[in-house]
Amino acid sequence: MTTMTTPGTPLGGRRRGPSMADVAREAGVSGQTVSRVANGRTNVDAETRARVLSAMEKLGYRPNSAARALRTGRFRSIGVIMFTLSSFGNMRTLDAIASAAEEAGYSLTLIPVPHPTRGEVSVAFDRLADAAVDGVIIIIEAHLLDESDVDLPPGLPVVIVDSTGHDRFSGVDTDQAHGARQATEHLLGLGHATVWHIAGPERSYSATRRRQSWEETLRAHGAEVHAPLVGDWSAESGHELGLRLAADPAVTAVFAANDQMALGVLRALHESGRAVPAEVSVVGFDDMEEAASFWPPLTTVRQFFHEVGRRSVESLLHEVESGERREPSLVDTELVVRESTAPPPGA
Amino acid sequence: MTTMTTPGTPLGGRRRGPSMADVAREAGVSGQTVSRVANGRTNVDAETRARVLSAMEKLGYRPNSAARALRTGRFRSIGVIMFTLSSFGNMRTLDAIASAAEEAGYSLTLIPVPHPTRGEVSVAFDRLADAAVDGVIIIIEAHLLDESDVDLPPGLPVVIVDSTGHDRFSGVDTDQAHGARQATEHLLGLGHATVWHIAGPERSYSATRRRQSWEETLRAHGAEVHAPLVGDWSAESGHELGLRLAADPAVTAVFAANDQMALGVLRALHESGRAVPAEVSVVGFDDMEEAASFWPPLTTVRQFFHEVGRRSVESLLHEVESGERREPSLVDTELVVRESTAPPPGA
């Protein structure tokens, strides 16, 4: 395998840019003064600063982040570990993380995990060890962390999103229980005798907490509890399960653990000729963009992904910079009532 | 502003890991030999290698990527510039880029652009200049590149995704024109006299090419061309525009430039009491996960985002490693026929 690289130039054909020394020479000052200007130190004479700045401009100087990182031990970068085929919610969270990181002057290093298996997660952590990050935000079900004998680089700050409280790390989570209660009570309040539930996969903590809270709410109101049907978050699974529910005339209210599955339920109900919301009411979870355009527009529990992302970065950077861990924090939810819910028939 | 940092330890409380020198001492060899083992060079005695390896293990040695990057001039990282609130398609592409990059041993640095304005894009490029990447993949409408006086670091390999051919860079794109033709001809082939179009925003090249191709196809078949309605990719805009179309009894076939807008059209049609597909047929573009669960399941043009991402990384790394630019490449599309299309009423 031959390359076109000349021995003297390590970069495949691309020469390195000018360094501090070049700028220093151009401006007639020492390298240290250039460093001070580049880092915005105050103890530089205004006139000198201007001269350095114009020298930088002229030469097109860019600080070398590798050298800086080597010297300071800081990378000014946050690692994010998440599943590859990520859900809509994760993407929104990632989005918010990106904005918050950028605002703080950090860049983002993505460390995808192709498959949510124990081994893959370990691999991701191995990659992480050699990655240039100051801290990590993990958006992965924490049970995988428990199972895998991952050893994160010791002392690396970690924040876990949307997972169970894990005593080794600090976390940020949506108040799943509250959201599920809002959904369930909305339906009960409309007059439905009880509420059926389509849950997310068992291994998901979010799914588990939504299911538990739904069940508790039902019991608290003395409503009958039917076994939840378990889907995999996909619209397709919601459709399958929805078909079963649609076949049972007793079903008048369904709470799906996310909007995608709710969409599948809606489709199943249409196919089975059961009117929504006249005969059956449906509530989702997430409030994805499209939910307002489902047919009928979906009543759902809104999550504030942006807030989750923002707080994650805040907690992480706090730990990176001060060494202190933040308390776990809970983000609220909000019920958004649209047109997929109504009182039960005959009410 | 006091920190807890001790003068001797640059990392806020977190000590650096062991270095090559430590491993070398432990294994009783020179640092260079450790380096050779770490980089998988062959000219190391098997027994020596084993000794070094176990010393690494024992000490928990991790190569310092900053030092390596400083020395070699390579970061083994790919930068991705994209809009913050990215579309479903971009996410899928990002996903594929992540997998491909990981496979090649590169990490991903995300450089989000909060708002698609000229200024913001420039800012992103500024950030990029000091970011530690070997090349960049840009997933942004290229017209912004033309407008903004961006100066990328000279010699930085760049690949542009889903945008017009830009002579300065190589690109990877989906064959938008072919996809739009497939959609239009499908509808025409069903017997519709013509096809109405809900286009994406004017500034989007993808939207423009889909619109042009739709128009050309119509003309090629001698069908009447009605002015396209222009949306903003959102389901909400599809709904608004769909309401107008629904009010016109002459409309029997609609081609929306993406699935979200198609979803809005579906809703508008339901609200207006026009049956799909009995009275009006609808085709989308993208084939997002949920499209199969719309009501009715949406006929749409599938894009292979994974392939787009894979090829982008391939082109970029080829340029990074060899210095040669790859030819632009086009990714195919596929028509997925579901239940939202049928012959026009009375056919």
Added chain:
DNA sequence: AGTCGCCATGTTGACGTCAACATCGCGTGG
């Protein structure tokens, strides 16, 4: 008037790695 202290600036060295070159030992062929 002398001393102290502060500000702007310069000098030195080390962060961890790896390329280039140097060295050493052993086997082979003349």
Added chain:
DNA sequence: CCACGCGATGTTGACGTCAACATGGCGACT
């Protein structure tokens, strides 16, 4: 029996930056 070559390993220095310390000048206060 010696020259030569090759493989394994060691030594040196430089990548670009910044912290720590050094220097030098000038004003303020005793």
